[in-house]
Amino acid sequence: MPLFHDDDQAMLADTATSFMAEEGNIAKHLRHWRDRDCKDGFGHGLWKQMAEMGFTGMLVSEDDGGLGMGHVEAGIVLEQIGRNLTPSPFLTSSVLAATALNHASSDLKGRYLPGLVEGDSVFAVAIDETAKHRPDRITCKAEKSGNGFKLNGAKSFVIHGASADMLVVAARTSGADDDEDGITLFAVPKDASGMSHDAVRLVDSAMATHTRFDGVELDGDAVIGEVDGGRAILNAMLNAGRIGAAAEGVGVASGAMDMTIDYIKQRKQFGRLIGEFQALQHRAAHLYSEVEIARAATIKAQQLLDGGSERAELMISVAKAKVAKAAGLAVKEGVQMHGGIGMTDEYDIGLYMKRDRALAEFLGDAYFHANRVAQLSGY
Amino acid sequence: MSDLEQFRSETRSWLEANCPPEMREPVRDDDDTYWGGRNATFKNDAQKAWFEACRDKGYTVPSWPKEYGGAGLAPAEAKVLREEMSRINARPPLSSFGIWMLGPALLQFGTEGQKQRFLNEIARGEIRWCQGYSEPGSGSDLVSMQTFGEDKGDHWVVNGQKIWTSYANHADWIFCLVRTNKEDKYHGITFMLFDMTSEGVSTKPILLISGNSPFCETFMDDVKVPKSYGEDVPGYVGTINRGWDVAKYLLGHEREMISGMGGGDRTAAIGAAMQRQAGKTGDELDPLLRADLAMFDVDALAFTAMSEKFMDEMKAGKGHPAQPNMMKYVGTELNKRRHELMMSTGGTQALEWESETTGGGKPSRNWLRTKANSIEGGTSEVMLNVISKRILELPGA
Ligand SMILES: Cc1cc2nc3c(=O)[nH]c(=O)nc-3n(C[C@H](O)[C@H](O)[C@H](O)COP(=O)(O)OP(=O)(O)OC[C@H]3O[C@@H](n4cnc5c(N)ncnc54)[C@H](O)[C@@H]3O)c2cc1C
Numbered sequence: 001m002p003l004f005h006d007d008d009q010a011m012l013a014d015t016a017t018s019f020m021a022e023e024g025n026i027a028k029h030l031r032h033w034r035d036r037d038c039k040d041g042f043g044h045g046l047w048k049q050m051a052e053m054g055f056t057g058m059l060v061s062e063d064d065g066g067l068g069m070g071h072v073e074a075g076i077v078l079e080q081i082g083r084n085l086t087p088s089p090f091l092t093s094s095v096l097a098a099t100a101l102n103h104a105s106s107d108l109k110g111r112y113l114p115g116l117v118e119g120d121s122v123f124a125v126a127i128d129e130t131a132k133h134r135p136d137r138i139t140c141k142a143e144k145s146g147n148g149f150k151l152n153g154a155k156s157f158v159i160h161g162a163s164a165d166m167l168v169v170a171a172r173t174s175g176a177d178d179d180e181d182g183i184t185l186f187a188v189p190k191d192a193s194g195m196s197h198d199a200v201r202l203v204d205s206a207m208a209t210h211t212r213f214d215g216v217e218l219d220g221d222a223v224i225g226e227v228d229g230g231r232a233i234l235n236a237m238l239n240a241g242r243i244g245a246a247a248e249g250v251g252v253a254s255g256a257m258d259m260t261i262d263y264i265k266q267r268k269q270f271g272r273l274i275g276e277f278q279a280l281q282h283r284a285a286h287l288y289s290e291v292e293i294a295r296a297a298t299i300k301a302q303q304l305l306d307g308g309s310e311r312a313e314l315m316i317s318v319a320k321a322k323v324a325k326a327a328g329l330a331v332k333e334g335v336q337m338h339g340g341i342g343m344t345d346e347y348d349i350g351l352y353m354k355r356d357r358a359l360a361e362f363l364g365d366a367y368f369h370a371n372r373v374a375q376l377s378g379y
Numbered sequence: 380m381s382d383l384e385q386f387r388s389e390t391r392s393w394l395e396a397n398c399p400p401e402m403r404e405p406v407r408d409d410d411d412t413y414w415g416g417r418n419a420t421f422k423n424d425a426q427k428a429w430f431e432a433c434r435d436k437g438y439t440v441p442s443w444p445k446e447y448g449g450a451g452l453a454p455a456e457a458k459v460l461r462e463e464m465s466r467i468n469a470r471p472p473l474s475s476f477g478i479w480m481l482g483p484a485l486l487q488f489g490t491e492g493q494k495q496r497f498l499n500e501i502a503r504g505e506i507r508w509c510q511g512y513s514e515p516g517s518g519s520d521l522v523s524m525q526t527f528g529e530d531k532g533d534h535w536v537v538n539g540q541k542i543w544t545s546y547a548n549h550a551d552w553i554f555c556l557v558r559t560n561k562e563d564k565y566h567g568i569t570f571m572l573f574d575m576t577s578e579g580v581s582t583k584p585i586l587l588i589s590g591n592s593p594f595c596e597t598f599m600d601d602v603k604v605p606k607s608y609g610e611d612v613p614g615y616v617g618t619i620n621r622g623w624d625v626a627k628y629l630l631g632h633e634r635e636m637i638s639g640m641g642g643g644d645r646t647a648a649i650g651a652a653m654q655r656q657a658g659k660t661g662d663e664l665d666p667l668l669r670a671d672l673a674m675f676d677v678d679a680l681a682f683t684a685m686s687e688k689f690m691d692e693m694k695a696g697k698g699h700p701a702q703p704n705m706m707k708y709v710g711t712e713l714n715k716r717r718h719e720l721m722m723s724t725g726g727t728q729a730l731e732w733e734s735e736t737t738g739g740g741k742p743s744r745n746w747l748r749t750k751a752n753s754i755e756g757g758t759s760e761v762m763l764n765v766i767s768k769r770i771l772e773l774p775g776a
Contacts, residue, residue: 003688276775285766289705293685300684322681374673379654
């Protein structure tokens with residue numbers, strides 16, 4: 001398979017590009033909801049529109065009412081979400097939660113997938129427990145209780161946690177905190193008693209929660225996959241979520257870069273366009289190279305994941321780390337090359353910096369993934 | 380079986396029968412590479428047998444047309460041959476600037492007579508060419524070059540000096556940029572071809588910091604270059620005074636070649652190999668070195684994906700035409716970083732300049748040699764200039 005979009009994918013990219021630029025742009029969404037101090041941090045209307053476009057159920061099989069597409073396609077939508085900084089539950093719901101639900105019983109699928117496909121439901125995922133991504137260690141406990149389970153513990157950095165109709169929660173049902181096995185995934189409905197959210201606005205204006213589970217009673221039907229066998233599904237979610245975050249990061253990076261290059265072609269100082277200064281040209285050209293390479297790593301990882309390759313996990317970490325570095329460079333150079341106005345809230349470049357920071361942390365930063373590349377390579 | 384599969388299986392058996400085991404070993408020393416030419420000698424019988432088998436089959440230049448010494452393979456067939464050769468680690472049977480540079484220029488700009496003569500000589504390894512571009516005063520700003528050819532009717536008289544002429548002291552002929560009009564910078568250069576044994580040509584090797592001297596200064600002192608070597612065989616490529624077009628075409632070709640070399644999935648990531656190597660000297664990787672190796676591996680594996688994407692896009696006629704400049708920039712900078720990390724891992728052992736353990740100082744010599752990667756074929760700074768101008772379309776670049 002060549003490492004570029006085929007005709008259908010190119011068509012999808014055209015559609016997603018114009019849709020997000022028109023409907024999901026910064027003025028209409030990120031600024032709009034932020035300035036109204038919206039408790040969700042995103043617009044349900046756009047979510048519904050995305051459902052009409054077929055986006056929300058892209059990764060859901062056709063049998064379950066979705067489009068049965070792959071991560072290349074999901075990445076196409078995510079890149080445009082990134083480019084427009086569109087606040088959207090797409091990554092958490094349509095990528096992460098959908099991947100979990102694809103492994104669920106037909107009962108759970110029937111309960112949750114139609115709402116996702118229709119754009120009526122929003123899902124969140126509760127994995128991390130500390131300030132850094134550390135999915136190897138899961139301490140949140142679910143103990144057997146009657147026919148079901150009782151959930152105790154806390155999760156943090158749950159994006160859209162308070163807005164979600166259902167949370168996919170990774171909990172320990174057996175073994176020690178650092179054990180590979182003994183993890184079970186649960187679909188916890190929003191009205192579960194004993195679940196409480198402490199909602200916080202993040203630097204990028206997204207809403208996240210610290211979520212507590214105090215003796216939350218769940219029946220056996222809430223289990224996604226097998227009891228104690230959640231690790232494999234969790235890994236599938238992480239693969240999907242990480243490469244999705246990388247694709248969104250490519251959008252953030254290229255959005256910030258394009259904006260900056262446009263700017264240095266317009267701004268004049270010392271009687272010249274600042275884009276004529278070689279000091280800026282070389283940094284812009286270097287940035288371009290880094291962003292192109294991050295994009296290539298991302299599409300390679302998407303294709304490997306869609307093809308079920310053994311090398312997918314390694315390449316996903318390569319892509320996540322590379323994108324974090326490239327997008328980080330794009331936003332930092334972006335603010336610097338805008339000069340003073342780059343520091344003002346009025347200009348969008350700073351919004352890219354904020355989004356990049358949050359996205360870089362999501363499901364493991366560049367350090368985490370570079371370390372993982374080393375481990376997977378055997379050193 | 381499809382035609383291509385048929386071709387693959389034929390190729391496989393042909394290679395099995397014709398590529399000696401010794402020619403499936405990695406290239407270790409300079410004389411493991413066969414360059415051809417009037418004074419060429421073979422290192423051993425295997426090298427000779429392999430070269431001759433390929434020459435007779437047209438496989439020294441598989442995609443050139445048969446009448447010019449190639450095998451006339453279609454792109455898909457040439458790819459199969461490359462894959463099958465790399466599967467058994469077969470060495471290139473013949474390396475030369477004729478194959479890499481002059482050949483493509485002649486295929487694009489040459490007359491039928493030039494192709495018949497020069498391409499066949501190159502394909503058969505009979506004539507070894509060198510490249511005369513850079514001058515002491517004209518490196519990055521190559522078009523400012525001064526070597527001058529005075530028009531004497533049926534020939535030019537050439538005076539001047541070239542530098543960095545690779546293997547000029549072993550080459551039979553040179554393709555050389557010569558100024559033929561001092562008034563017009565870009566339209567005043569002719570791409571000349573002449574014999575290195577012509578009267579007035581002399582060479583002097585340059586010793587590099589790596590201790591090798593594959594490069595020369597080449598001096599031209601009243602060298603007579605004929606305008607014609609026979610019917611339909613001009614002594615220059617393309618049009619008189621329009622040699623810059625040919626040179627530019629070749630520079631693009633060279634950058635593609637160099638950028639392609641950065642790829643190669645097998646050697647991209649080095650962390651695991653570095654850990655094994657540290658183990659051999661009873662050491663272990665410092666945590667910060669390990670971290671740098673991990674970051675390098677991320678960049679190297681990402682660049683491997685970029686190389687694959689670049690090749691795929693080129694084949695499909697997509698992608699920006701100036702993209703090879705980006706590939707050259709990133710690939711060479713990455714290679715320099717790779718060797719820095721290898722030196723850091725090797726520690727004091729890597730410092731040994733003439734020891735047996737290091738194969739005659741390979742680590743340090745290779746490390747030093749890589750420093751030229753971002754200079755030769757256009758410096759990194761020049762690549763960044765080209766990206767700025769042609770891809771980002773920045774003003775005044
Ligand atoms: C090992 C080796 C092999 C070579 N092989 C060949 C060969 O086979 N054939 C051949 O013809 N030549 C060859 N060269 C020559 C090579 O192409 C030149 O060295 C190169 O183009 C740089 O020119 P220069 O050495 O004159 O450096 P200069 O052009 O003087 O550059 C010096 C420094 O100034 C920078 N600089 C120059 N112009 C600019 C600018 N506009 N903007 C910003 N920075 C700039 C350069 O990047 C560099 O850092 C080789 C060189 C080496 C070292």
